[in-house]
Amino acid sequence: MNIEQLYSIYEQHRSVQTDTRKLKANDIFFALKGGNFNGNEFAAKALEMGAAFAVVDEAAYFTVPDKMMLVDDALTALQQLALHHRRQLNIPFLAITGTNGKTTTKELINAALSAGLKTYATAGNLNNHIGVPLTILSILPDVEIAVIEMGANHQLEIAAYCQIALPTHGIITNIGKAHLEGFGSEEGVKKAKGELYDFLRDNNGTVFVCNDYGYLLDMAKGIPHIITYGSSDADYVGEALADSAFLAVEVRGNSQVGFIQTQLVGAYNFPNVMAAVAVATYFQVPEKDIAPAIAHYAPSNNRSQVIRQGSNTIIMDAYNANPSSMRAAIENFAGIQAPKKILLLGAMMELGADSLKEHQELVHLLERTHWDAVVLVGGDFKKVNHPYIFLENAAEAGKWLQQQQYQDAYILIKGSRTTGMEKVIAG
Ligand SMILES: CC(=O)N[C@H]1[C@@H](OP(=O)(O)OP(=O)(O)OC[C@H]2O[C@@H](n3ccc(=O)[nH]c3=O)[C@H](O)[C@@H]2O)O[C@H](CO)[C@@H](O)[C@@H]1O[C@H](C)C(=O)N[C@@H](C)C(=O)N[C@H](CCC(=O)N[C@@H](CCC[C@@H](N)C(=O)O)C(=O)O)C(=O)O
Ligand SMILES: Nc1ncnc2c1ncn2[C@@H]1O[C@H](COP(=O)(O)OP(=O)(O)OP(=O)(O)O)[C@@H](O)[C@H]1O
């Protein structure tokens, strides 16, 4: 493949698509293979639908030579094109990884930076081997700073994304227990996420580190430029104020940022907010504009969303779940003052050999607090000892909740993506 040739086609259109179901006129279509389809089969259709060009990797589908390029592997071509594009962009690239809060931190940073700079940030959760190159190829030449989310469920994944995104700056939000099936252990998570720090250490990079997490400071040793944020002794210091379900933050010190009333539930969002304060201030966004920008951000897609239903307040946190985010959500919920507190918790996935132990530990955590009701739903919750109600799936949990006719209750709903706990309030 001639990457220069492909890049000159890209420069004419600057819009790349891997899915005919989302195709727009003049997109360049990359034919990827997945678990269900062979994208090559859609290449000719993509051109009929108005795609400007198609990149295929099977000769049998190379049917329109003047509008197609045949490559060895279309995914590799996509990644190489992204790297080539990255090299043309002489702007800061901030990479974000970590166990919990990547998307929220990325959205908060995007909001805060956008108050002063033309910013491009990963759309939604496009954070993997396909999503990272698609993100980079969406960055137009007038963008002043890029924010790239990187997800992973196995070793060397983040290292590979760094070789495409070439980050100049980085954040690891935190290290916790998730995707243990692929990472092996929490140490394995640390090693895998630490690949971002390794890249920045070797490339004269800059990291933003939460000073409240000693383990991150240890991991960051040797990185040339370290900027800290947190609740004390940091370059950017703030205090979490929790007068309501929603987090408020007072930024202290010389900062002009001041008071931030967020639309985020949970004290666990404090470091996410402070990361945005630190990054935006560092990149010289006018400080008076940072708090309003952060305050404006409201989470969607079941990421700790607050939903009022009649007199009930629902914390819908059904986007994902793992032992560390479950712990954070339960401890936060325990601290909320409410007349009645109900929990409906779906099972946690991708925990491998630790799964039963982690579900059992969660039960022990729940037992430390008095709740009005606890419902455990599906998966490995079926196999552990607990004094609570167990239901097989989210639909049953939804029926149970309707039957209770709760009034004035606070209800926490959380679980792994595949448990679909959002369905609890769908009917
Ligand atoms: C390959 C692909 O993009 N698949 C998407 C597709 O899936 P589908 O099941 O329909 O088909 P195939 O994958 O078999 O299709 C092959 C190709 O054919 C295209 N195609 C198919 C039908 C058709 O009519 N026309 C077509 O052109 C198709 O588009 C393929 O290119 O559609 C699904 C529904 O929209 C998508 O969900 C699916 O996307 C996959 C999952 C994907 O990886 N998308 C990336 C762009 C992405 O970034 N997705 C993120 C989620 C990332 C994530 O899970 N991150 C993890 C950590 C990373 C782990 C990493 N190791 C990993 O395994 O991913 C995290 O914890 O955050 C997102 O969508 O939010
Ligand atoms: N700093 C944090 N500490 C612990 N849990 C958090 C933190 N921030 C967010 N969470 C939890 O993680 C959930 C998902 O948040 P978010 O989507 O920002 O994380 P993510 O790391 O991007 O997840 P994913 O890897 O699945 O994309 C939230 O709804 C909340 O329960």
Ligand SMILES: C[C@@H](N)C(=O)N[C@H](C)C(=O)O
């Ligand atoms: C949704 C995906 N990014 C994720 O976090 N998966 C875990 C296993 C979950 O859904 O909880």
